[in-house]
Amino acid sequence: MAFSPLMTREHTWCVIMAGGVGSRFWPMSRSAYPKQFLDFLGLGRTLLQQTYDRFLPICPKENILVVTNAQYAHLVREQLPELKEEQILPEPFRRNTAPCVAYADHVIASRDPEACIIVTPSDHLVLKEEAFQRTIELALQHATNDDRLVTLGITPNRPDTGYGYIQFMDDAVPHPRVKKVKTFTEKPDLETARTFLESGDFLWNAGIFIWSLKSINKAFHQHLPAMQARFAKGEGLYGTIKERTFVEEAYADCENISVDYGIMEKAPNVYTIVSDFGWSDLGTWGSLYTHIPKDAEGNATVGENVRLYDCSGNMVHMHDERLLVMQGMKDMILVSTKDALLVCRKQDEQKIRQFVNDLTAETGDRYI
Amino acid sequence: MAFSPLMTREHTWCVIMAGGVGSRFWPMSRSAYPKQFLDFLGLGRTLLQQTYDRFLPICPKENILVVTNAQYAHLVREQLPELKEEQILPEPFRRNTAPCVAYADHVIASRDPEACIIVTPSDHLVLKEEAFQRTIELALQHATNDDRLVTLGITPNRPDTGYGYIQFMDDAVPHPRVKKVKTFTEKPDLETARTFLESGDFLWNAGIFIWSLKSINKAFHQHLPAMQARFAKGEGLYGTIKERTFVEEAYADCENISVDYGIMEKAPNVYTIVSDFGWSDLGTWGSLYTHIPKDAEGNATVGENVRLYDCSGNMVHMHDERLLVMQGMKDMILVSTKDALLVCRKQDEQKIRQFVNDLTAETGDRYI
Numbered sequence: 001m002a003f004s005p006l007m008t009r010e011h012t013w014c015v016i017m018a019g020g021v022g023s024r025f026w027p028m029s030r031s032a033y034p035k036q037f038l039d040f041l042g043l044g045r046t047l048l049q050q051t052y053d054r055f056l057p058i059c060p061k062e063n064i065l066v067v068t069n070a071q072y073a074h075l076v077r078e079q080l081p082e083l084k085e086e087q088i089l090p091e092p093f094r095r096n097t098a099p100c101v102a103y104a105d106h107v108i109a110s111r112d113p114e115a116c117i118i119v120t121p122s123d124h125l126v127l128k129e130e131a132f133q134r135t136i137e138l139a140l141q142h143a144t145n146d147d148r149l150v151t152l153g154i155t156p157n158r159p160d161t162g163y164g165y166i167q168f169m170d171d172a173v174p175h176p177r178v179k180k181v182k183t184f185t186e187k188p189d190l191e192t193a194r195t196f197l198e199s200g201d202f203l204w205n206a207g208i209f210i211w212s213l214k215s216i217n218k219a220f221h222q223h224l225p226a227m228q229a230r231f232a233k234g235e236g237l238y239g240t241i242k243e244r245t246f247v248e249e250a251y252a253d254c255e256n257i258s259v260d261y262g263i264m265e266k267a268p269n270v271y272t273i274v275s276d277f278g279w280s281d282l283g284t285w286g287s288l289y290t291h292i293p294k295d296a297e298g299n300a301t302v303g304e305n306v307r308l309y310d311c312s313g314n315m316v317h318m319h320d321e322r323l324l325v326m327q328g329m330k331d332m333i334l335v336s337t338k339d340a341l342l343v344c345r346k347q348d349e350q351k352i353r354q355f356v357n358d359l360t361a362e363t364g365d366r367y368i
Numbered sequence: 369m370a371f372s373p374l375m376t377r378e379h380t381w382c383v384i385m386a387g388g389v390g391s392r393f394w395p396m397s398r399s400a401y402p403k404q405f406l407d408f409l410g411l412g413r414t415l416l417q418q419t420y421d422r423f424l425p426i427c428p429k430e431n432i433l434v435v436t437n438a439q440y441a442h443l444v445r446e447q448l449p450e451l452k453e454e455q456i457l458p459e460p461f462r463r464n465t466a467p468c469v470a471y472a473d474h475v476i477a478s479r480d481p482e483a484c485i486i487v488t489p490s491d492h493l494v495l496k497e498e499a500f501q502r503t504i505e506l507a508l509q510h511a512t513n514d515d516r517l518v519t520l521g522i523t524p525n526r527p528d529t530g531y532g533y534i535q536f537m538d539d540a541v542p543h544p545r546v547k548k549v550k551t552f553t554e555k556p557d558l559e560t561a562r563t564f565l566e567s568g569d570f571l572w573n574a575g576i577f578i579w580s581l582k583s584i585n586k587a588f589h590q591h592l593p594a595m596q597a598r599f600a601k602g603e604g605l606y607g608t609i610k611e612r613t614f615v616e617e618a619y620a621d622c623e624n625i626s627v628d629y630g631i632m633e634k635a636p637n638v639y640t641i642v643s644d645f646g647w648s649d650l651g652t653w654g655s656l657y658t659h660i661p662k663d664a665e666g667n668a669t670v671g672e673n674v675r676l677y678d679c680s681g682n683m684v685h686m687h688d689e690r691l692l693v694m695q696g697m698k699d700m701i702l703v704s705t706k707d708a709l710l711v712c713r714k715q716d717e718q719k720i721r722q723f724v725n726d727l728t729a730e731t732g733d734r735y736i
Contacts, residue, residue: 027691027693307723307726307727309719309723310716321707322706322707322708322709323395323707323708323709323727323735324708324709324710324711325395325708325709325710325711325712325723325727326709326710326711326712327711327712327713327716327719327723328700328711328712328713328716329700329711332696332697334711336709338690339689339690339691340690340691340692340693341690341691341692341693341694341704341709342692342693342694343692343693343694343695343696343697343702343711344693344694344695344696345695345696348678348695348696351677351695355675355677355693355695358675359675359691359693367691
């Protein structure tokens with residue numbers, strides 16, 4: 001298989017995955033209105049919109065696709081009215097990221113067989129946009145010059161137990177930032193995370209992938225052949241009126257599996273770019289807390305009408321326009337939305353998922 | 369002056385004072401919608417409605433008058449649609465309780481010169497309705513048989529610093545529950561309150577008065593003669609189209625003074641009935657807390673949609689129908705209304721008044 005020496009911008013595609021539910025951010029994030037559709041940081045653009053904006057300098061805007069659950073397609077249309085209908089790929093069911101990538105790949109194949117593709121989550125934070133662009137350019141070079149599956153690895157600054165880690169080999173590639181991947185690891189416990197940090201050869205897995213269409217197709221052939229074959233059956237249907245029905249049937253047949261587990265952990269040609277672009281997956285209120293400006297007492301506040309007395313270390317998020325007067329609170333999370341209010345110790349935020357489960361068990365999806 | 373031996377029910381009148389603002393209960397109680405108009409205990413009837421209900425067995429329903437600030441007259445009409453228009457006495461300004469009593473007395477005088485009157489706040493709690501009725505009957509006997517101004521005194525069960533106290537003389541009256549009043553005292557400090565409790569001759573001043581029209585008129589003549597004369601000028605106007613204008617002018621001329629200070633502390637013929645009818649003035653969130661059923665962890669909750677985890681000793685009041693999920697909170701007050709949310713340490717509830725003042729200074733009456 002031959003690879004073109006350097007992809008031009010017109011062959012660069014971006015697949016934004018926007019199907020997540022985000023239950024850890026309840027009640028801000030709701031199953032009917034998940035995290036990526038919210039302006040989490042109070043910046044005037046939702047996380048999805050920020051993700052879209054981030055890729056505008058990188059590829060033609062008509063090469064940006066958003067894959068999302070069918071129930072969120074209207075939110076994507078609302079928030080990104082500049083997208084044409086063929087840029088929104090609705091998924092009929094939740095089947096994790098491998099089917100999502102396979103579907104998008106086949107749509108792109110029907111439009112541009114020479115494509116190089118960036119796959120990105122829709123709900124992460126990137127503070128250093130320029131560093132991000134340069135990193136993507138570097139990744140595109142390596143993904144297009146060779147048959148490489150590239151993932152971005154963030155240099156860790158703390159033993160975070162909320163992230164997956166990538167272990168790299170130090171001298172496989174003659175480039176200071178491009179490393180061959182040795183292993184992917186799941187979220188570690190604190191002690192393991194500390195060991196990772198000290199060893200110096202572990203990076204946070206940002207879940208951003210860069211590969212040529214040819215490379216990812218080849219990898220699917222090798223590691224998820226049934227899924228690849230199922231979507232290949234639709235050749236000639238993508239972009240036609242028959243696409244939706246075909247995709248519904250294909251998804252029904254698909255394994256529920258992530259691209260990390262199905263492809264990246266198995267493929268021999270996986271590389272990572274050592275990156276530092278002010279990244280957070282905004283996976284928890286705690287990680288959001290670290291990215292919001294704080295007052296002298298360490299209170300991070302989003303909301304116009306918030307009055308704090310004798311408060312410190314709190315994370316306050318007033319999603320509605322109600323007034324909050326708060327006194328005597330320390331290291332708490334308080335989140336207020338139109339129909340729900342959450343108050344929780346910051347250190348116990350992992351319990352939020354349990355609260356949501358309890359709620360679902362008792363009230364169904366009314367508040368979920 | 370002659371007093372009739374025993375008042376009949378048809379001459380019994382009740383004056384409900386419903387003009388208060390209730391800023392200590394912000395944000396539940398708003399200046400546009402104060403405490404007496406709220407269903408504070410989640411019982412399905414507001415405090416005003418409960419007060420009205422409480423007097424139905426005591427006097428004819430057309431003898432129940434509600435004196436309120438003009439801005440709240442519509443709330444009284446809404447909540448007590450059974451009242452005729454002449455049973456609602458709107459006050460043009462806030463002038464404390466003495467003008468309120470004088471106004472009501474003159475209205476009653478125009479309808480029933482033989483009246484015996486019970487004056488009551490509209491926003492207190494009475495748990496033992498039958499004990500209350502029997503106490504009122506006893507008070508009516510003593511107020512109608514002799515020229516006595518009677519006030520109800522509650523046997524204290526704790527050294528409360530939020531109440532005024534009545535000191536009584538032990539053997540002036542040959543009745544175990546009827547005592548001549550020695551002094552009224554303002555809210556004491558804790559040490560003084562403890563002394564009061566130990567001494568056994570102090571009662572809480574419930575602010576409920578019972579007197580004949582003749583006795584209270586006589587007392588006004590003696591102790592607030594200008595006010596009495598001012599309202600007496602309206603003779604012939606009460607109950608006519610000219611009443612409102614007359615009352616506006618009379619109030620403008622009136623001193624701002626309480627009936628306690630203006631009459632009760634000065635009159636020589638003041639008696640108290642030693643009472644126990646499960647009373648609270650519901651003056652603070654703390655006093656409300658003591659009257660709401662609590663779970664095993666001491667959380668007092670009003671609201672349908674409240675889910676607590678690892679919480680104890682909290683006072684939660686969801687006035688709207690929003691869901692609350694709360695974790696890790698101890699001894700806090702949380703009050704949620706349609707447009708405001710208060711979180712405050714229970715022990716610091718006296719600061720709420722300051723929060724309201726700050727808010728007024730910065731946002732005017734938007735949230736007040």
